Amino acid sequence: MTRRILLSHLSLMLLVLLALEVPFGFIYTRSELTRFSNTAELGAVTLAVVCEDKLEHGRASDLPEIARSYAQRTGSSVTVTDHDGTVLTDTDADTVGRNISSEPDIATALRNRTATGTRDGPVSNSDILFATVPGTSDNTVSCVVRTLYPLAPLTQKVHATWVALAVTGLGVLAAVALIGFALARSITRPLRALERATAQLADGRLTHPPATDRGPPELRRLAASFTRTATRLQHLLHSQRAFASEASHQLKTPLTALRLRLENFEPHLTPCAQHSLNEAIGEVGRLSRMVQGLLALARLENSAITPEVTDLDTVVADRAAIWTAFAGEQRVDITVAGTKAGQVWAVPGALEQIIDNLLSNALRASPPGATITLATTPPADSGRTAPMAELHVTDEGPGMTEADRQRAFDRFWRAADAHHDGTGLGLSMVQRLTHASGGEVTLNAAPHGGLDAVVRLRPVQAARTRTNAAALQKIAPLRSPNTASNRPRVERVSGRRR
Template structure:
C-alpha cells in the first residue's frame, strides 16, 4: 500500500509538472524567437534608413564600411542592394554586382514590404533568421537591406532552459517522493500493526494488539473493532479447547458404564431379546467411537500444528504389519508395493491416523479373498515448474463408489446409502483434515480393476533442507530423482491368515 500511495503522489505531481513545464518551455522558445526577430527587424530598418540616406547623397562608397560595422556589432551578416536588386555590398559573400531580385525576401522588399523569418543555411547547416527591409524615400524603394543572424545561440539558450526545467521537475519529484513516502508510511503504519496482529491471531494468540490511538480516525475505529473481535475469538477458542479436553473425560465414563450395564443384562434375558441387546451394545459402541472422532476433530481444528519431516515408507510398513491380523480375520491380504517415497512433510502422528482410517474403510468394503494394496510413489517432475508430490495409494477390491458418492465421502457423518457397517462417517473427514494440515491433499478415485483407490499426496522433503515450519513447504525440492538406485520398485507381501 505504501508503494501505491507513493506512486499516486508521484503520478499526480508528474502530470502537474508536465502540464506546467511543457507549455512554458514552448512559450519561452516562441517568445525568444519573436524577440530576436523584432530586434533584427528594428536593426535592419535603422540600417536601411542610413543606407538610403547615403545613396540619396551620392555616397554609396560608405556602404561597405557601414555594413561591416553593423555586422561586427550584431554578429550578423549584412547585404545591401539597389532599387533593382543588384548587390552593392555583402559582408558574408563576394556577390557584389550580382542581381538577386529573384530571391523571395528581396523581391518582397523591392515591393516595399518587410520580410522576416527563418530558413536553413546550407553553408553552416543550421537555421538562420533573416530580416529584409526596404529603404524608401517618398514611397520609392531606393535600396534593400538584408541581415542574416544565426539561431544557434538561441537554440542553445532554449535547450539550456529545457534542461533547467527538467532538473527542476526532477528536484520537485524527489521532494514529493520523500514527502509522499513519509506520509504513506505514517498512513500505513496502523495497517502494518493490524497485519502483525492478524498473523498473531492466526497462530492462535494475540499478544500485541494494534494501537487504537494512532492513525486516521477510520483506522482507529478499525483497530478497535479488530481488537474486540480478536478478544471474542480468543475467548471462543479457549472455550472450545476447554470443551475438547473436558468432554473426552466426561463422556467416556457414562458410555462405558452404559455398555457394562447392558452387558450385565445378558444372563437375565430370554434368547428372543438377545438380538436387541446386541444391537443396543453395538449402538453404544458406535456412539463411543463417534464421540472420540468428534473430539479428535475438535483437537485438530483447535491446535496449532506444524508439519515435520517423516519417513513415509517406514510408517506404511509399520501400519501394514499391524493391520495384518485384522485383515486375516476377514481373509483379506495386505500388499505393500511401489517405489520408495522417502521422507515427506506431515503433522506428527497424522500419517498413522490417515493410514488406519483408510485401511479400516477398505477392510469394511473388501470381500473375503481379496487384496488391499498400499503403494507409494514419487511421480516424475514436470520440467522443474512444480515439485513432484509423494503419493500413497490405498486400493481395495470392493464394490467401489459412484462419482457422486466420492464427492460427498469427505463430509462429516456422511455414509453411503447402501452401507451396512457401523461406521461413524468421520473417518474420511479426519483423513482430509490431517492431510491438509500436513500441506497435502487426498482424493478418491475408481480403481482400475474395480474397488476404490484413495490417493494421499504429500510434499517430499530434502534432508539438507529440513525445516519445522509450514512456509518451507513451498520451497522444498524432491528427495531423489526417479532414476536413482534407491527408487527401484519394491514389492513386499504381508499375507493375513485367519486366526
C-alpha cells in the same frame, strides 16, 4: 500499495508539469524569435534611413564605415545596394559592384516592402535571420539595406531555457516523490500492521495487535474493529479447545461406568436377555468411539497445524505390521506392494491415523480369506497437474455404489446395508487430515471388486523427482529389465491365524 500511491502522485505531477512547461517552452521560443526579428528589423530600418540620407547628400563613401560599425555593434553582417540592386558595400563578402536584384528579399525591398525571415546559412546546421528594408525618399527607393544575424546564440539561449525547465521539473518530481513516499508510508503503515496481525491470527494466535492510534481515521477504525473481532475469535477458539479437552475426560468416565454396570448384570440375567445385554454393551462401545471421533475432529479443526516431512513407505510398513494381529482375528491377509514413494508432506501423526481408519474400514468390509493391499506409487509428472505420491488401500469386500462413494465422507453417514458398528466418522477424519496435509482422497471401485481408497499427498522434492525421472529415461536402455532396482516392491505381511 506504497508503490502504487507513489506512482499515482508522480504520474499526476508529471502530467501537470508537462501541461505547464511544454506550452511555456514553445511560447518562450516563439516570443524570443519574434522579439529578435523585430529588433533586427528596427535596426535595419534605422540603418536604411542613415544610408538613404548619405546617398541623398552625395556621401556614398561613408557607407562602408557606417555598415562596418553597425555590424560590429550588433554582431551581424550588412549589405547595402543602390536603387538598381547593385551592391555598394558588404561587410561579409567582397561583392561590391555585383547586381543582386534577383534575390527574393532584395527584389521585395526594391518594390518598397520589408522582407524578414530565416534561411539556411553558409555553414550546415546554422540558420540565419535576415531583415531587408528599403531606404525611401518621397516613396522612391534610393537604397536597400540587408542585415543578417546568426541564430546560434538565440538557439543556445532557448536550449538553455528548455534545460532549465527540465531540471526544474525533475526537481519538482523528486520533491513530490519524497513527499509522496513519506505520505504513502504513513498511510500504508497501518495496513502493513493489519497484514502482520492477520498472518498471526491465521497461525492461531494474535500476539501483536495493530495499533489503533496511528494512520487515517478510517484505518484506525478498521484496526479497532479487527482487534475486537480477533479477540472475540480467539476467545471462541479457546473455549472450543477447552471444551474439546474437558469433554474427553468428562464423557469417558460415565460411559466406562455404564459399560461396567451393564457387564455386571450378566450373571443375573436369564439366557433370553443375554442378546439384549450384548447389544446394549455394543451400543455403549459405539457411543464411546463416536465421542472419541468427534473430539478428535474438534481438536483437528480448532488447531493450527503445519505439514511436515514424513516418510510414506516407513509409515505404511509400520502400520501394516501393527494391524497384522487385528487382521489375523478375521483371517485376512495384509499385503504391502508397489514402488517406494519416498517422503511426502503430511500433518504430524496424520498418516498413521489415515491408514488406521482406512484399514479399520477395510477389515470391517473384508470377508474371511480376503486380502487387503497397501500399495504406494511415487509421484509421476502428468504434464498437466503437479505430481503427487499415492497410497492405495484396496479391499475385497462388497464395495460401494457411485452414490455411496460420493456421500462416504459425510459425518455420521453409513451405508444402508451396513451391519458393522462403525460411527461414520472415520472417512470424514481421513478427508480432513488429508486436506490439512495439502493432499486429496478419493474412493474408487477396485478392479476385481471391493473398494480402492486413494490418498494423494504432495512429495517433498517434486522438482528433483521429475529431473531424476528424465535422467532414468535416458539411461533406461543401458539397464537390464531384470535388475533388482527395476522390480516393484512386494512385501506380504500375513495376518491369517495359523
